[in-house]
Each structure stands twice: as C-alpha cells, then as structure tokens.
Amino acid sequence: MHAGRKYPDKLTSTLLAELGEKLPGIGKEDGLYDILSKRRQDYQTYTLRQRALADELAQITARVNASNEILHDQGQQFQAYLALIQEQELAQMYFAKLDLRVQLAAQEKTIVRLELELNQRLSALQVQLQQSDYQSLGSVQELIDLSLRKDEIQSLLTNLQEKIAQYPAEIEALHKQLDAERVHIATQESLESVVIKLRDKKVQMEIAQQEVATLESSLQKQQQLHQENAQLIRHIEQQQKSVQEKQEQQQKIDAESENIFRRRVQIAVAEKLLQLTNSFLDKINGRYHVASVASDLGLAIEIID
Numbered sequence: 065m066h067a068g069r070k071y072p073d074k075l076t077s078t079l080l081a082e083l084g085e086k087l088p089g090i091g092k093e094d095g096l097y098d099i100l101s102k103r104r105q106d107y108q109t110y111t112l113r114q115r116a117l118a119d120e121l122a123q124i125t126a127r128v129n130a131s132n133e134i135l136h137d138q139g140q141q142f143q144a145y146l147a148l149i150q151e152q153e154l155a156q157m158y159f160a161k162l163d164l165r166v167q168l169a170a171q172e173k174t175i176v177r178l179e180l181e182l183n184q185r186l187s188a189l190q191v192q193l194q195q196s197d198y199q200s201l202g203s204v205q206e207l208i209d210l211s212l213r214k215d216e217i218q219s220l221l222t223n224l225q226e227k228i229a230q231y232p233a234e235i236e237a238l239h240k241q242l243d244a245e246r247v248h249i250a251t252q253e254s255l256e257s258v259v260i261k262l263r264d265k266k267v268q269m270e271i272a273q274q275e276v277a278t279l280e281s282s283l284q285k286q287q288q289l290h291q292e293n294a295q296l297i298r299h300i301e302q303q304q305k306s307v308q309e310k311q312e313q314q315q316k317i318d319a320e321s322e323n324i325f326r327r328r329v330q331i332a333v334a335e336k337l338l339q340l341t342n343s344f345l346d347k348i349n350g351r352y353h354v355a356s357v358a359s360d361l362g363l364a365i366e367i368i369d
Contacts, residue, residue, distance in 0.1 A: 138354075142337060146330075146337070149333050338355065353368045355368055
C-alpha cells in the first residue's frame with residue numbers, strides 16, 4: 065500500500081512541477097485546486113480562441129484562393145483579349161492603308177478633274193479674248209487696272225459734262241462779243257471756227273461716253289470671269305494641300321516600322337485594359353492590382369499586393 069501511494073504522489077509531483085506548482089501540504093489542497101481550476105478555464109478559453117482564429121484564417125485563406133483564381137481567370141482573359149486586339153489591330157492597319165490609298169486615288173482624280181476644268185476655262189477665256197478687242201491676258205489685266213481707276217475716270221467724265229453744259233453760255237457770250245466787235249473783226253470766220261471746235265468737243269465727248277460704257281460692260285464680264293477663275297484656283301490649291309497632307313501621312317506610316325507602330329498601339333490598348341481590370345478588382349477586392357512590366361517577349365503583367 066505504501067509503495068502504491070508513493071507512485072501516484074510522484075506522478076502528481078511531476079505533473080505539478082511541469083505546471084510550475086508544488087504538491088501542497090496536508091490541509092492545503094483547496095488552494096491548489098483553485099489554481100488548477102483557473103488554469104483549466106484559461107486553457108478552455110485559449111482553445112476556443114484558437115479555434116475561432118483557425119476558422120477565421122481558413123476563411124481568409126479561402127478568400128485569397130478565390131481572389132487568386134479570379135486573378136488567374138482575368139489574366140487568361142486579358143491575354144485572350146490582347147491576342148484578339150492584336151489581330152484586330154493588324155486588320156485595322158491593313159484596311160486603314162487601303163482606305164487611305166482609296167482617298168489618295170480620289171484626291172488625285174479630283175485634281176485631274178480640276179486641272180482639266182481649269183484648262184477648259186483658260187481655253188474658253190482665250191477664245192473670248194480672240195473674239196474680243198483684247199488679244200491677251202495682259203490686255204485684260206490692263207482693263208482690270210483701269211477699273212481700279214473707275215472713280216477717277218468718272219470724275220473726269222463729270223468734269224467734261226459740266227464743261228459741255230457750260231459751252232452754250234460761253235457760245236452765247238461769244239455771240240454777243242462778236243456782235244459788238246463785228247465792225248472791227250471778221251467775226252463770221254471766227255464764229256465758224258468756234259462752232260467747229262465745239263462740235264468736235266461734243267463728238268469727242270460722245271465717243272468718250274460710248275467707250276466708257278463699252279469698257280464698263282467688258283470690265284464687268286472680265287471681273288466675273290476673273291472671280292470664277294480665282295475661286296477655281298483656290299479650290300485647286302485646297303485640294304492640292306489636302307492631297308499633300310494625305311501623302312505626308314502615308315509617307316509617315318510607310319516610313320514607320322510596322323513593329324514600332326504595332327508596339328505603340330499595343331501599349332495604348334494594354335493601358336486601357338489594365339485600367340478596366342484594376343477598376344473591376346477594386347470592386348471585388350481592393351487589395352490586388354495588376355500592372356504592366358517590361359519584357360523581352362512583349363507585353364507582360366504582374367500582380368501587385
């Protein structure tokens with residue numbers, strides 16, 4: 065009996081020593097029971113807390129795995145979209161070049177048509193010049209320059225008309241003067257000379273008026289023709305400028321390497337897709353984002369935590 069009681073006492077002492085306690089003396093067991101009871105309660109609380117933390121960690125791990133799966137799917141979709149965009153870019157580049165060539169061909173046809181129209185108008189103008197009193201464009205230019213002096217010529221014409229209006233009064237005054245001096249001067253010859261001069265002046269004035277009217281009519285026609293030709297020339301210059309811009313654009317496209325052009329378009333499209341992907345990731349989980357990185361193989365992305 066004594067040896068059987070000593071083994072449990074030794075085991076108990078060992079267990080208590082592991083717990084940092086000592087076997088109490090006789091009559092002091094209640095204090096030890098209270099300490100052990102409190103430790104058991106702490107252990108149970110710790111165990112429950114550990115289980116709760118384990119459950120929470122499992123949930124977080126599940127969310128991380130789900131997010132990784134979403135990111136993986138998004139990455140695959142991104143690569144698929146990128147491949148599709150690359151194919152579309154090649155198709156767009158091809159059709160854009162075809163469209164540009166069609167536009168250039170249309171512009172060239174327009175220029176040929178306008179040049180033909182200009183030549184026809186120049187030929188018609190030359191025929192009109194041959195049928196008129198003007199033998200060259202220089203004569204027409206002189207007429208146009210004369211039109212710029214229209215106000216001056218009109219002023220001279222007005223002065224002449226005023227002088228003509230004054231001629232009868234002057235003639236009457238001459239008649240009176242001649243009648244007063246009839247005894248001393250051979251008035252008949254002098255009066256006839258004055259009348260002839262006045263008649264010549266009147267005829268010259270009528271001729272001048274007819275010439276001015278003819279010049280005004282011809283000037284109006286030439287000005288209209290000049291305006292039409294100027295408008296046609298401006299239209300041709302605009303078409304030539306447009307064709308030149310198209311040719312410069314085509315030369316720029318032809319001079320640029322296809323790989324460089326494709327790379328530049330890919331970067332722009334990739335940045336747009338990255339923005340859309342990050343916007344989607346912000347909605348489902350604000351923790352992860354994707355970004356483009358440099359790669360010798362082309363475009364590449366990385367996941368940022």
